[in-house]
């Protein structure tokens with residue numbers, strides 16, 4: 001079985017985001033970029049499935065300009081067998097990304113498309129669901145446990161009510177939640193080895209190009225600040241303050 | 249004229265409050281350009297839920313689709329059904345719960361639409377605001393004329409619509425065959441009689457500082473004294489002190505209680521995302537430099553293991 005893993009290049013989760021003063025977007029110049037944390041978890045799970053003998057090949061895929069090759073190389077250093085960059089300089093919509101994953105899944109004959117549950121830049125939480133719908137295959141989103149058993153899988157999902165379990169036939173789309181695993185650290189020799197692993201570049205147009213009408217992003221603003229708080233001395237003062245404000 | 253369809257969320261017997269909040273979001277749209285708001289309920293044996301949906305203020309009609317394969321909330325079945333029901337509508341909304349987020353993008357893909365997640369404000373029939381980067385930026389988005397608008401409404405941003413309505417309830421036959429490739433096994437809930445985290449007016453939360461599941465009991469004790477819901481940071485969930493459905497934050501629940509009390513939580517941006525809309529935030533932390541104090545309305549520097557019992561004694 002082949003597993004495709006989607007890895008998005010995103011602002012590192014530790015970076016404090018700044019909105020540009022002209023409202024045109026979020027400052028990304030000189031900001032640390034990383035693999036979207038959920039995608040690192042998806043890749044780790046794919047590698048574990050391969051290491052357990054249930055998959056033969058793990059292919060990392062990123063859609064974007066040449067800069068995404070940096071994250072693809074990190075994915076290869078973590079242990080992916082090869083990488084595909086779907087080349088475009090344009091802003092991407094989820095429908096386009098989903099179509100790319102369907103096209104690649106069909107081209108590669110993938111048994112599993114493993115994505116993150118959401119990209120921490122756009123916070124969309126859409127691509128996995130849309131990929132499954134377009135592909136006509138099962139979707140198991142927000143996975144915190146995945147057990148592959150022959151042609152099917154049992155997936156535990158983190159839902160508002162608790163933990164839901166579903167059974168899906170392969171091929172399928174799974175999206176990772178945070179508690180699925182803890183990704184491994186990359187070792188230096190692996191980074192050297194990753195340089196020799198194959199990285200193919202395919203033009204976005206070759207896989208169908210853009211899809212759907214794009215909502216237009218306009219002005220960006222920082223969130224409204226919360227009013228200045230106070231520090232109280234002790235528990236009695238806290239209780240007095242809460243009573244004073246009619247909160248208890 | 250706008251025609252808005254909202255996917256109702258329920259557990260088979262009770263409508264989820266996120267539904268009435270989505271109705272407020274829809275009412276903000278019709279407030280700009282007029283129009284009707286319909287609800288669709290998908291399930292099996294859902295007459296009671298449909299009746300609750302019909303009682304929400306501002307709802308024109310409730311479409312009730314009953315079928316055995318819709319009993320479980322599987323996106324593989326609910327997604328295509330929602331897409332099939334969307335014909336003739338200008339907007340399709342769902343609450344931004346794990347259910348809404350699972351089903352709505354699925355339906356959107358089938359309609360060839362790029363959906364909007366977490367609509368927090370409505371500036372026009374096709375103009376919205378939504379948070380990105382864990383709520384650290386708010387972006388204006390406009391959906392071009394002629395394209396169906398599909399999105400989830402960010403529950404913490406909208407009040408629940410009232411319950412004085414009297415919409416008609418219409419039976420709608422299921423349009424799609426069951427998906428054979430996906431099977432529902434079940435859901436394990438942590439249960440309990442405490443107020444639901446997402447609707448409680450007071451929430452007490454604990455972080456890594458609690459140290460163990462046993463120690464976390466003092467958080468429950470205080471919550472019970474206050475009639476509050478209980479939340480936690482990711483660190484407390486990861487460490488196994490509490491179940492996953494209690495996580496508050498970017499990847500947990502986004503909540504907007506009147507009062508939020510955080511004990512031993514440092515205030516990482518991913519946690520703060522979940523509580524930005526709370527009325528009053530109280531933080532107790534032994535580190536005076538903890539980032540949570542930057543957004544707390546009332547801060548108290550000290551040891552939670554002494555402060556929580558004192559609070560409980562003085563409040564009850």
Ligand SMILES: Cc1cc2nc3c(=O)[nH]c(=O)nc-3n(C[C@H](O)[C@H](O)[C@H](O)COP(=O)(O)OP(=O)(O)OC[C@H]3O[C@@H](n4cnc5c(N)ncnc54)[C@H](O)[C@@H]3O)c2cc1C
Pocket residue numbers: 013037038120178454455456457480481482483484495496497498499500501511512513514515516517518519522532533534535538550551552553
């Ligand atoms: C992609 C991503 C998504 C995430 N999503 C979420 C999310 O949804 N929700 C979330 O919460 N986190 C999330 N996180 C994790 C987040 O970054 C933090 O790691 C987490 O919130 C820290 O939890 P904490 O505050 O309990 O622990 P810590 O940061 O360890 O803080 C513990 C605090 O307790 C204080 N303390 C210790 N002892 C005492 C005492 N006796 N009395 C009083 N105070 C004491 C300390 O001073 C410290 O400030 C996410 C991270 C990533 C990368």
Ligand SMILES: Nc1ncnc2c1ncn2[C@@H]1O[C@H](COP(=O)(O)O)[C@@H](O)[C@H]1O
Pocket residue numbers: 005006007008009036038039061062063064092094097114115116117118119120122123124125126127128
């Ligand atoms: N440009 C991209 N390249 C590769 N994978 C992507 C890209 N955009 C989104 N994804 C995948 O889709 C998941 C969900 O993204 P989103 O729906 O945008 O929040 C991410 O975690 C990635 O696995």
